[in-house]
Amino acid sequence: MKLTIVGTGYVGLVSGVSFAELGNDVICVDKDEAKVEQLKQGSSPIYEENLEPLLQKNIANGSIRFTSSLAESAADSDVIMIAVGTPQAEDGSADLRFVHAVAQELGEALPANRPIVVVNKSTVPIGTAEEVETIMTAKNADLNVAVCSVPEFLREGSAVKDTFHPDRIVIGSTVSWARERLVHLHESLADTDNIITTSTRSAEMIKYASNAFLALKISFVNEIANICEAYGADIDEVTRGVGADRRISPHFLNAGLGYGGSCFPKDVQALISIAQQKDYAAGLLNATEALNAKQRLKPVEILSDRYPQGLQAVKVAVFGLAFKPGTDDMREAPSVDIIHELVKAGADVHAHDPIALNTAAPLLPRAVTMHEDAEGALAEAEALILVTEWDEYKNYPINDLSAAMSGKIVIDGRNALDADALKEQGFDYYGIGRR
Ligand SMILES: NC(=O)c1ccc[n+]([C@@H]2O[C@H](COP(=O)([O-])OP(=O)(O)OC[C@H]3O[C@@H](n4cnc5c(N)ncnc54)[C@H](O)[C@@H]3O)[C@@H](O)[C@H]2O)c1
Numbered sequence: 001m002k003l004t005i006v007g008t009g010y011v012g013l014v015s016g017v018s019f020a021e022l023g024n025d026v027i028c029v030d031k032d033e034a035k036v037e038q039l040k041q042g043s044s045p046i047y048e049e050n051l052e053p054l055l056q057k058n059i060a061n062g063s064i065r066f067t068s069s070l071a072e073s074a075a076d077s078d079v080i081m082i083a084v085g086t087p088q089a090e091d092g093s094a095d096l097r098f099v100h101a102v103a104q105e106l107g108e109a110l111p112a113n114r115p116i117v118v119v120n121k122s123t124v125p126i127g128t129a130e131e132v133e134t135i136m137t138a139k140n141a142d143l144n145v146a147v148c149s150v151p152e153f154l155r156e157g158s159a160v161k162d163t164f165h166p167d168r169i170v171i172g173s174t175v176s177w178a179r180e181r182l183v184h185l186h187e188s189l190a191d192t193d194n195i196i197t198t199s200t201r202s203a204e205m206i207k208y209a210s211n212a213f214l215a216l217k218i219s220f221v222n223e224i225a226n227i228c229e230a231y232g233a234d235i236d237e238v239t240r241g242v243g244a245d246r247r248i249s250p251h252f253l254n255a256g257l258g259y260g261g262s263c264f265p266k267d268v269q270a271l272i273s274i275a276q277q278k279d280y281a282a283g284l285l286n287a288t289e290a291l292n293a294k295q296r297l298k299p300v301e302i303l304s305d306r307y308p309q310g311l312q313a314v315k316v317a318v319f320g321l322a323f324k325p326g327t328d329d330m331r332e333a334p335s336v337d338i339i340h341e342l343v344k345a346g347a348d349v350h351a352h353d354p355i356a357l358n359t360a361a362p363l364l365p366r367a368v369t370m371h372e373d374a375e376g377a378l379a380e381a382e383a384l385i386l387v388t389e390w391d392e393y394k395n396y397p398i399n400d401l402s403a404a405m406s407g408k409i410v411i412d413g414r415n416a417l418d419a420d421a422l423k424e425q426g427f428d429y430y431g432i433g434r435r
């Protein structure tokens, strides 16, 4: 099929490359010309495992092309996917200005009477597909478009793998020819049993409900971890017992510094706002958010307890800046809040991340020293805070920690280190809800 994908961020680029790999003829459009030029050279603007080799292969065989002109590419497409950002507006709602701009452009560019499927892959409030169709047809009443919702569920850090092995694909459309075209397009990615067809409104809600549930699960386990701490129970043992119940499952039960990233924080807020617009107060979602905001500052609380006289000039090493391992994405990364608080308290902060130093630098106070290698960050540190559980840190030899640091405090914000081994070596180890 001929596909146009608008927006070459995590979702648009990974989808574009994946659909090209599956034999479709793909054009990716982005208004950011520098990004388009970089992509044309086969270089990915984001770090994502296996993305760049697939990108280069499909550029070479002509399956994928990049342009900044939507009008040029969209007219003869069978399916047009909108994958632009839907950031959080100041009031917490989803800011749809990029989606609306694409709808306007498509309304002007698409030919009349040709049946074209427009898909919203961006995460958008319930009713947005209808809104997009209204904007487009207001520009040209003779358009024959069906605007559908196919929400994206990929995770950063495993985006390519998730795209090729999805748990499910949700196709929201009430127009049968459009639904059939989309089912056909996605059949190479999932068994038909895993393709769920719904109305557009339900598909839009499925995306928010999925993210909100996962965020809720994380805040729930963090709450249990905090209570474990107070009573000397151990969260690892507790989640092993709780997660063994198949109705609960052991996945997404890792206690720590809470969720960050480009999706959970903004999508929980957007759902709160969606509910509010219909006068429903989403108390559970508000509590999820409130606990998450507090949780990320636990390392600062622990250190402040250890240094009642204050953190002035205390040398602190921070391992990990990206919001999770496997990505250089810094959106809503807990490291940013933690480091700002440490610097405000006068600590001498030394940070390392294997991938995200460049994306992190503009978000961090200038007082932070960034290190290309973990050893540099660790040298003479009185305390170490693990914020992102990269393998490099999980496998860091304890003897090397002992040799490099001047102090013995290790705060494991992701419960990723070997607590017993660290304690045996004389470290003051703090996990999250670990005994
Ligand atoms: N990042 C994820 O892991 C993820 C996963 C699932 C769903 N989503 C959702 O998908 C959407 C996109 O997220 P993302 O992280 O890929 O965004 P992103 O910010 O990484 O990329 C968006 C891209 O769209 C481009 N763009 C904006 N307006 C444009 C226009 N008018 N024409 C052409 N290009 C335009 C931008 O230049 C940018 O390159 C969001 O709604 C997000 O919530 C994201």
Ligand SMILES: O=c1ccn([C@@H]2O[C@H](COP(=O)(O)OP(=O)(O)O[C@H]3O[C@H](CO)[C@@H](O)[C@H](O)[C@H]3O)[C@@H](O)[C@H]2O)c(=O)[nH]1
Binding pocket: 123, 152, 153, 154, 155, 156, 157, 211, 214, 218, 251, 252, 253, 254, 255, 256, 257, 258, 259, 260, 261, 262, 263, 264, 323, 324
């Ligand atoms: O048990 C867990 C699991 C995750 N996290 C944190 O939760 C955040 C999000 O992690 P993850 O979901 O793996 O990454 P994302 O790339 O943000 O993916 C989420 O957001 C995407 C955008 O909507 C969705 O497509 C995905 O399905 C959804 O998992 C990260 O900060 C993790 O550290 C925890 O604290 N504990």
